[in-house]
Amino acid sequence: MFLRNSGLGHALAAPESWHLNAVPRYSSASLECSMEAIATSETLALRGVARPDSAIAVDGLVKRYGDIVAVNDISFTVARGSFTALLGGNGAGKTTTIAILLGLIRPTAGRITILGEDFAQHAKTLLARMNFQSPYADLPRRLTVRQNLTIYARLYAVRNVAEQIASLARELDLGMLLDRPFGELSAGQRTRAGLAKAFINRPELVLLDEPTASLDPDTADWVRGFLARYARDAKATFFIASHNMLEVERLCDQVLMMREGRIVDAGGPKELLARYGRTTLEDVFLDVARHGAHERGEAVILP
């Protein structure tokens, strides 16, 4: 995975101000880890140019809403068959990035290549090979799970619709829920039904926004197992936004850290842990989030 973004560039261009501002607020250990992390990230500052083996290549992506910059000139590539996480606090730009990759939001600038094809030119052809799940989208509540899956199977040109639904029902333990209206399901059951919709067309690229947020730990763990099996068996690429750091550590081979619309760091989970001198991704996340707060001049209380 490669990335480039102006946010990181800005930080690197003004290390003095980072250092001076950081001293009174952060412990020296924390600061050293963070500055080291940023310096190492410079080696990743490459353009998001599409390569034959990339599932997603994003180059210079910008999304502005008037004066608000939701996504600020980000570039990255995601290799085919990889499991990439997009981490960041609320409002970091994760959901906007995913929605742009689905064609639901028009970017202000930038180029997106998916599965080797230009997304702007071939969006509908590419969407047939992709799928997604998001907490911002539901399925029709008065239709049963089976009816919903049938409709989406037809929209995605799935052959052997009944077999595909039966197979997903087995894999996601939906057998008893298939003929119940979607609106009568619990939050966790809806998430599983939503996941079934996300896999109805056996996608090559899956975009998931908080896939296990509403699940109990046991079901969440079980769903992660399903995702890992699917990734392995279908050689699919996953791009997920998550706040669950354990999930990211378990599933993902690459992590993009977003803050205020920019990608501020990237790497494998172990690489990031080593770079920040932390033992968990949650601590890395907090480091990144608090540097953002520091830059804004807000008070930060470190543990």
Add this chain to the structure above:
Amino acid sequence: MTFIDSGTPRRIGAFLLRHWYLIAGSWPRFLDLCYWPIVQMILWGFIQTFLMRQSTFFAQAGGILLGAVMLWDVLFRGQIGLAISFFEEVYSRNLGHLLATPLRIGEYMAALMCVSLMRTAVGLFPATLLAIWFFGFSLYSLGVALIAFFFSLIAFGWSIGLFVAGLVLRYGLGAESFAWAVIFALAPLCGVYYPTSILPVWVQALSALLPASYIFNGMRAVLIDHVVRIDYLLVAAGLNFVWLAAGASAFLIFHAQARDRGMLLQLGE
């Protein structure tokens, strides 16, 4: 980029199936589709029966009010059927899912029209049968012209429905009330129950821009003079082309603006 391909009928069919499941799976919804056309038909049927006993004109022009009310329902149901089918996706927060499938926006508009056609047919058919039974008036006595009247009115309804759906896409559910209000603002101009020649001259100029005006005048020509006014049908067809193009363009523009503002994934109750 292509507008249609071999998968177009399947994708439109999937959307039709989604709404068929909704209607067929709920008898209150099915009843709701039929209820108002039947109530309207019965009300206007009795008014017409009364007027036929009081007036030679109405005695000779049998069915003029019943025909008008049922054709008005074609226009109204066509418009509201399209708008409601769109709102269903917004209410259920399904729009993001739908628009991130291979379904093209043109196919989505065509699918909304098909659903509207299905809802209008399901809602009106029982009323037309009951009109024969209760009042001895068959809408089908309009003959082949009925087909032209039906499609001309429903097409005009679609153009308004697309505009209203686009408004909601762009401005959210706050604009939903337009779906119910807009068509009634046009009713006085269309001359549903009276010839448009009785309107003030400047209002007639507005009325002349509406395809429905020609259809209701044409219906009266069939029922009173027993003449099919081809000229009315042709003008209505031409105007419908312009209105549909305007409605579809408005929907596309509002869709593009909603996509620009990141509303497609957020829109919902």
